Amino acid sequence: xxxxxxxxxxxxxxxxxxxxxxxxxxxxxxxxxxxxxxxxxxxxxxxxxxxxxxxxxxxxxxxxxxxxxxxxxxxxxxxxxxxxxxxxxxxxxxxxxxxxxxxxxxxxxxxxxxxx
Amino acid sequence: xxxxxxxxxxxxxxxxxxxxxxxxxxxxxxxxxxxxxxxxxxxxxxxxxxxxxxxxxxxxxxxxxxxxxxxxxxxxxxxxxxxxxxxxxxxxxxxxxxxxxxxxxxxxxxxxxx
Numbered sequence: 001x002x003x004x005x006x007x008x009x010x011x012x013x014x015x016x017x018x019x020x021x022x023x024x025x026x027x028x029x030x031x032x033x034x035x036x037x038x039x040x041x042x043x044x045x046x047x048x049x050x051x052x053x054x055x056x057x058x059x060x061x062x063x064x065x066x067x068x069x070x071x072x073x074x075x076x077x078x079x080x081x082x083x084x085x086x087x088x089x090x091x092x093x094x095x096x097x098x099x100x101x102x103x104x105x106x107x108x109x110x111x112x113x114x115x116x
Numbered sequence: 117x118x119x120x121x122x123x124x125x126x127x128x129x130x131x132x133x134x135x136x137x138x139x140x141x142x143x144x145x146x147x148x149x150x151x152x153x154x155x156x157x158x159x160x161x162x163x164x165x166x167x168x169x170x171x172x173x174x175x176x177x178x179x180x181x182x183x184x185x186x187x188x189x190x191x192x193x194x195x196x197x198x199x200x201x202x203x204x205x206x207x208x209x210x211x212x213x214x215x216x217x218x219x220x221x222x223x224x225x226x227x228x229x230x
Contacts, residue, residue, distance in 0.1 A: 104162045110157070110159055
């Protein structure tokens with residue numbers, strides 16, 4: 001099993017350009033998440049999905065859109081990139097919450113994005 | 117004020133030392149507490165998980181939760197150079213159907229020197 005994979009690993013964009021980050025998981029997880037990680041800010045949730053065809057906003061959703069057309073894939077889109085979106089983006093997946101058991105979130109290796 | 121506070125370090129210790137890492141939080145609804153380890157240029161991986169108050173031990177690692185003080189700790193015994201990483205605390209109030217949303221600390225960078 002590859003676990004959670006992310007494409008691309010690194011990208012440089014100019015302000016105003018668009019791009020899509022792809023996350024794929026082969027663990028048959030229902031839940032998927034997109035985070036960004038910035039120095040001094042920790043990991044912050046951008047958007048998440050609790051199942052195929054569903055998405056919801058997290059803590060910092062502005063400037064991003066997501067889609068979950070297939071259970072194994074979760075796409076993060078930047079329609080018009082801004083320098084403030086320079087960050088490391090992590091995708092994660094997990095099984096649904098099961099009462100007293102907080103399911104482990106499995107993280108991908110990250111995508112480093114630089115917006116000039 | 118952030119919901120979860122964590123000293124960013126860096127923390128440098130000699131090999132074999134006992135390491136203590138801590139987080140404080142303000143949201144009394146949190147009842148699931150986790151520690152993730154993140155190596156440089158890698159994604160976080162779950163190290164320890166605790167539900168509600170109490171201690172949990174796994175090999176050289178011990179996680180403690182004190183809900184009355186809103187304080188959690190991770191202890192690493194007999195620290196090794198391979199423990200050098202950033203340690204992130206994470207917490208959740210739990211959720212049925214609304215995603216297992218976690219709130220993370222900013223991470224403490226640990227370096228274990230030979």
